[in-house]
Amino acid sequence: MNAASTRPAWQALVTHHAHIGSVHLRELFAADPKRGTRWTVSAAGLHLDYSKNRIDDETVALLSALARDCGLRERIGAMFSGEAINTTEHRAVLHTALRASPDERLWVGGVDVVAEVHAALARMAAFSEQIRGGAWRGHTGLPIRHVINIGIGGSDLGPVMAHEALRHYSQRDLDLRFVSNVDGTALAEATRDLDAAQTLFIVCSKSFRTVETLTNARAARAWCLRQLSDEAAVARHFVAVSASAEATAEFGIAAAQTFPLWDWVGGRYSMASAIGLSTMIAIGPDHFRDLLAGMRAMDEHFRHAPIERNMPALLGLLAVWNNDFLGAATQAVLPYEQYLSRLPAYLQQLTMESNGKHVTRDGEPVGCGTSPIVWGEPGTNGQHSFHQLLHQGTRLVPCDFIGFGQSLNPLPADGSRAHDSRDRQHDLLMANLFAQAEALAFGKTADEVRAEGVPEALVPHRVFEGNRPSNTLLARRLTPHALGALVALYEHSVFTQGVIWGVDSFDQWGVELGKVLAEKTAAELAGADQARPAHDSSTAALIQRYRQLREERP
Numbered sequence: 001m002n003a004a005s006t007r008p009a010w011q012a013l014v015t016h017h018a019h020i021g022s023v024h025l026r027e028l029f030a031a032d033p034k035r036g037t038r039w040t041v042s043a044a045g046l047h048l049d050y051s052k053n054r055i056d057d058e059t060v061a062l063l064s065a066l067a068r069d070c071g072l073r074e075r076i077g078a079m080f081s082g083e084a085i086n087t088t089e090h091r092a093v094l095h096t097a098l099r100a101s102p103d104e105r106l107w108v109g110g111v112d113v114v115a116e117v118h119a120a121l122a123r124m125a126a127f128s129e130q131i132r133g134g135a136w137r138g139h140t141g142l143p144i145r146h147v148i149n150i151g152i153g154g155s156d157l158g159p160v161m162a163h164e165a166l167r168h169y170s171q172r173d174l175d176l177r178f179v180s181n182v183d184g185t186a187l188a189e190a191t192r193d194l195d196a197a198q199t200l201f202i203v204c205s206k207s208f209r210t211v212e213t214l215t216n217a218r219a220a221r222a223w224c225l226r227q228l229s230d231e232a233a234v235a236r237h238f239v240a241v242s243a244s245a246e247a248t249a250e251f252g253i254a255a256a257q258t259f260p261l262w263d264w265v266g267g268r269y270s271m272a273s274a275i276g277l278s279t280m281i282a283i284g285p286d287h288f289r290d291l292l293a294g295m296r297a298m299d300e301h302f303r304h305a306p307i308e309r310n311m312p313a314l315l316g317l318l319a320v321w322n323n324d325f326l327g328a329a330t331q332a333v334l335p336y337e338q339y340l341s342r343l344p345a346y347l348q349q350l351t352m353e354s355n356g357k358h359v360t361r362d363g364e365p366v367g368c369g370t371s372p373i374v375w376g377e378p379g380t381n382g383q384h385s386f387h388q389l390l391h392q393g394t395r396l397v398p399c400d401f402i403g404f405g406q407s408l409n410p411l412p413a414d415g416s417r418a419h420d421s422r423d424r425q426h427d428l429l430m431a432n433l434f435a436q437a438e439a440l441a442f443g444k445t446a447d448e449v450r451a452e453g454v455p456e457a458l459v460p461h462r463v464f465e466g467n468r469p470s471n472t473l474l475a476r477r478l479t480p481h482a483l484g485a486l487v488a489l490y491e492h493s494v495f496t497q498g499v500i501w502g503v504d505s506f507d508q509w510g511v512e513l514g515k516v517l518a519e520k521t522a523a524e525l526a527g528a529d530q531a532r533p534a535h536d537s538s539t540a541a542l543i544q545r546y547r548q549l550r551e552e553r554p
């Protein structure tokens with residue numbers, strides 16, 4: 001496989017960058033009065049304005065040519081049709097089948113995976129309704145009121161993000177909690193005020209071998225049994241989601257209590273599967289179906305729209321442009337929507353576990369920068385913290401702003417909660433979003449600062465150089481459908497970036513070494529042998545220091 005940077009289209013972009021790299025967004029906007037409406041695309045209820053990127057017609061043409069040269073269209077076809085595009089694990093990549101419509105058919109290894117998906121969704125819906133309606137009774141006959149999802153990585157971040165994002169649609173008398181960290185504090189705090197008789201644990205693990213999850217699940221079972229004092233209680237208070245029914249049975253959760261997953265669903269792409277059981281319990285099957293519909297709408301757009309009008313493809317190509325040609329190492333995601341507070345954390349795994357790779361699918365060095373470092377916080381909080389660096393720091397940080405036309409909690413000026421008067425508080429929130437993107441792009445020149453009468457000594461401090469790229473995503477309101485479209489948008493943007501870099505976006509070998517060393521070290525810490533362990537001098541000394549500290553009196 002040719003490294004991306006050796007392709008003619010890449011080289012053409014290098015040459016092109018030498019020209020446009022020094023052109024300011026002020027000039028680009030001045031040269032084209034229609035720029036702000038021309039560089040936009042709408043799909044699946046989302047509207048993307050990408051005009052505040054440092055691009056012109058030639059940039060978009062060259063990036064599209066690069067995508068064609070890298071076979072983006074063919075790779076999209078291969079993914080949707082179930083080819084084993086995760087080559088290092090010999091797996092198909094079919095999270096799109098999780099939201100396929102029930103009348104579709106997709107055969108993988110002689111099995112219609114769409115039929116399997118819908119059978120699983122029906123089981124999830126029936127179980128969710130039992131929990132929501134109180135028909136499912138705990139061991140002592142009481143209804144479930146607390147649901148604790150135990151999982152980590154993709155078995156946690158999607159459910160956490162979706163629960164927060166769709167809280168407005170959730171059944172409020174059900175209390176959902178999430179435990180991921182193997183730090184015992186997570187489980188202790190999640191259970192400390194709960195009655196086990198009214199608590200359900202969902203143990204989510206695709207592999208059902210993840211140490212953190214199994215450790216927490218065992219501790220949760222012990223907590224449950226301490227209160228209920230009967231092994232039989234486990235059957236009423238624990239369900240599992242896993243691709244391995246054997247492993248869940250070994251743990252003590254029967255097949256009837258296990259919701260399926262398949263090896264063609266990557267952990268970080270699994271929130272539409274039974275990993276989303278907690279989401280479905282919270283918002284109900286109908287809203288969950290709306291979430292899937294939003295994903296499906298974006299899937300269809302990604303599959304069929306030409307690259308130049310394809311929202312995820314454009315977002316991905318712009319990320320490559322900002323990363324590899326403008327030298328931006330990080331990418332900020334700034335939702336101006338409190339309910340999306342966990343979206344940046346979710347996107348960190350999606351993006352960085354997918355494309356944080358140093359070799360191509362053939363095992364050759366990639367020869368260019370790969371995944372940007374993703375981070376972010378909801379606006380306007382970030383404005384009073386790290387936006388200083390975004391505006392005047394020495395690093396280029398492209399930003400994705402995300403906002404909605406309507407708040408889910410309109411607050412009229414007088415503080416009452418009537419829905420018929422203008423929501424000035426939401427206007428204020430959105431005014432801040434628009435202002436941030438505008439300030440980043442256009443800045444303020446020294447002459448403009450002087451014209452305000454600022455003393456000369458302060459002028460450099462008050463200058464904003466601008467020319468800082470951003471995308472703005474808008475939708476009418478944060479619905480399950482909009483969230484689904486947003487998640488699928490980023491999934492496919494990440495896919496596009498991976499295709500350009502030629503990496504396997506669906507494996508995660510980089511997490512293995514730490515796991516192996518942790519296992520070895522945990523055995524050493526658990527053992528009675530206090531001998532100096534076989535590690536480098538720093539690690540060995542730290543372990544010894546830890547052993548001393550853990551014996552000290554509080």
Ligand code: F6P
Nearest residue numbers: 153154155205206207210267511
């Ligand atoms: O260690 C990384 C990882 O494999 C992620 O890719 C995955 O989302 C997470 O661990 C949890 O895996 P599982 O669902 O198998 O417990």
